[in-house]
Amino acid sequence: MTAQIISGAELAATIRAGLAEETAKLKESGVEPGLAVILVGDDPASHSYVKGKQKACAEVGIRSFLYTFPASISEEELLAKIRELNGDPAVHGILVQLPLPEHIREWSVIETIAPEKDVDGFHPINVGKMMIGQPAFLPCTPHGVLVMVKSAGIDIAGKHVVVVGRSNIVGKPVGQLFLREHATVTYAHSKTPDLPAVTRQADILIVAVGKARLIGPDHVKPGAVVIDVGVNRLESGKLCGDVDFDAVKEVAGYITPVPKGVGPMTITMLLHNTIEAARQLAVK
Numbered sequence: 001m002t003a004q005i006i007s008g009a010e011l012a013a014t015i016r017a018g019l020a021e022e023t024a025k026l027k028e029s030g031v032e033p034g035l036a037v038i039l040v041g042d043d044p045a046s047h048s049y050v051k052g053k054q055k056a057c058a059e060v061g062i063r064s065f066l067y068t069f070p071a072s073i074s075e076e077e078l079l080a081k082i083r084e085l086n087g088d089p090a091v092h093g094i095l096v097q098l099p100l101p102e103h104i105r106e107w108s109v110i111e112t113i114a115p116e117k118d119v120d121g122f123h124p125i126n127v128g129k130m131m132i133g134q135p136a137f138l139p140c141t142p143h144g145v146l147v148m149v150k151s152a153g154i155d156i157a158g159k160h161v162v163v164v165g166r167s168n169i170v171g172k173p174v175g176q177l178f179l180r181e182h183a184t185v186t187y188a189h190s191k192t193p194d195l196p197a198v199t200r201q202a203d204i205l206i207v208a209v210g211k212a213r214l215i216g217p218d219h220v221k222p223g224a225v226v227i228d229v230g231v232n233r234l235e236s237g238k239l240c241g242d243v244d245f246d247a248v249k250e251v252a253g254y255i256t257p258v259p260k261g262v263g264p265m266t267i268t269m270l271l272h273n274t275i276e277a278a279r280q281l282a283v284k
């Protein structure tokens, strides 16, 4: 039996319709949600993601402001722009597209964003609040993964979740979000010996390493839920995930595709956070 496909694109469309209604209501009360997007350098993937974010903002009625800078911008100039946006009342959310050029310290940029405008959920205050279960902006990709799993009606409590990858923006926080839902969480990474033996224990396997088709059928327990966060561009120009989709779908119970899986949910959760930021800042 082949796996049931969890379509991020379909779920994102449904959620975005609801977000458009929320934006319309906020506008009736005199608040127009605004998102400032900062893009540094000329990485084609970053440009494409930012374009996707702006298009999605327009679709749900969020105003977006784009600030592009050459890769040669100094860290201080970038921080000055963020401080200016922190004080701009038309801007409710601020995001700096990652990755940044090497001479700019990512942590310094993230820490300069006002936590109440940190719609990426990367600021240490939001990360800390997430860890202890306080209300916070949740990081968009991990939150999108959680919403996808729940939307498929999958029970999380007591399940063994194996996360492959330990990045600050996906791997680490996605494990925390599933721990909050009472899963037993294991992190695996590049130094984990015998990766297939570990991933085969997973009821829910989440892969976020950026290595095309790393996970094959031998890594997956029959019937498991497989969530593929990787977006890798092959030499042919085709996109593929960290999971060998065609082979693994014959073993898994549920699987997400790439493209049209987790990616569209990342942007949807960003829209959700921006609307929430506007709502919270309006009552301050």
Ligand SMILES: Nc1nc2c(c(=O)[nH]1)N[C@@H](CN(C=O)c1ccc(C(=O)N[C@@H](CCC(=O)O)C(=O)O)cc1)CN2
Binding pocket: 048, 049, 052, 095, 096, 097, 098, 099, 120, 140, 141, 169, 231, 239, 258, 259, 260, 261, 262, 263, 264, 266, 267
């Ligand atoms: N400030 C941030 N930077 C980065 C983040 C982030 O959440 N905040 N995440 C990633 C990139 N990313 C969002 O910015 C992102 C990645 C992929 C997609 C997406 O929709 N992918 C499509 C395929 C797109 C394509 O054709 O290339 C899909 O999977 O269907 C959206 C957003 C790193 N940086």
